[in-house]
Amino acid sequence: MIQLIEKVLGLILGFLVLLDIFLLVLHARADSGIISRWISLPLWRGFVGISHSLGPRKGSFLSFSGPLILLTILASWFLLLTLAAALIIHPDLGTGIKNLHGETPTTFDTALYNAGHSLDFISGSEFAPDTGQWRLFFLVTSIIGVALTPLVITYLLEVYNSLKLRNSLGLKVHLHSLETGDAAEVVAGIGPKGKFEAGYVSLETWASENNHVKESHHFHPILFFFRFQEPYYSVSRTALTTLDTVSLIKSALDDETHGWLKHSAAVELLWLSTLMELKTLIHTFVPNADLESPIPSERKELWRRRYREGVDRLRRAGIQATDMGAEEYVSLRSQWDQYITLLAPKFAYEMDEVDTALAKVK
Helix, strand or coil, rough: CCCHHHHHHHHHHHCCCCCHHHHHHCCCCCCCCCEEEHHHHHHHHHHHHHHHCCCHHHCCCCCCHHHHHHHHHHHHHHHHHHHHHHHHHHHHCCEEEEEEECCCCHHHHHHHHHHHCCCCCCCCCCCCCCHHHHHHHHHHHHHHHHHHHHHHHHHHHHHHHHHHHHHHHHHHHHHHHCCCCCHHHHHHHCCCCCCCCHHHHHHHHHHHHHHHHHHHHHHCCHHCCCCCCHHHCCHHHHHHHHHHHHHHHHEEECHHHHHHHHHHHHHHHHHHHHHHHHHHHHHHHHHCCCCCCCCHEEEEEEEEHHHHHHHHHHHHHCCCCCCCHHHHHHHHHHHCCHHHHHHHHHHCCCHHCCCHHHHHEE
């Protein structure tokens, strides 16, 4: 009975590991994964918890979290597959699997050694399967081991390519705001003297890159744990600046002069793709978030002050802007601000680091 339980546990563990690999690497959805989620979320919370006591070294410490979580997940796949194979092999040591040069030890460390060999993690072995059933088992595990290595390498390359795309977009948005994080600077820069024709091309490119980044997060949820020292690389900061830019375009620009831009495809695409990205993050990391709570009147007043400062900046850039769009701005901001305020702390950022424009009007 004990031997049967050992084999069943090995089969269940092996199935869970292979299912996790399938869901995370091949199925590739943000809410996928079993073992990887059990590992990544507690590890991230541990990193964040430790970082609170590190003061100015917090950002540097957390920059190691993503690579270490990724390394832990990959190592767990290999180690748990070895353990699963060892649990299956152990009861049949000395019967189905024998030492070619003498008596066969039946200890669990011998089973682990054979499991590693069966998965091709260890080359060469003095043990061999003695029955057709075990020869088939060694063949199947060998195929799994051989297939897993290039699969992991490909996955690593894709993750870091996606990370590069995300960081490139974050830096681009940061530079568009003249390194301030203020969306009013973005709008002023893409439409100097009210000339948005050339700036529209930038918005189209921005929207296209935003789509790629949104799907990168959907395909590779491990990206959520890569946290850099510079706030402008954060998803929260990039998403806030993007949505604030759209909100100012829609509410502050003169409708008669710039109505074509306010209702353009590029502006709508920026808005929709960023909202979809934030909703994916909320669903994955804050599944029980209260998104229906009323917004305090004090916060809405801060948004109105932020709107008036934005309008002043646009007028200094020679752009026709209206004072009458404050309530529209508040309405638009009400649709996305709660996502940012929920997510920024989850990624260990202070709101003043993420929302620099609002921090100035407090």
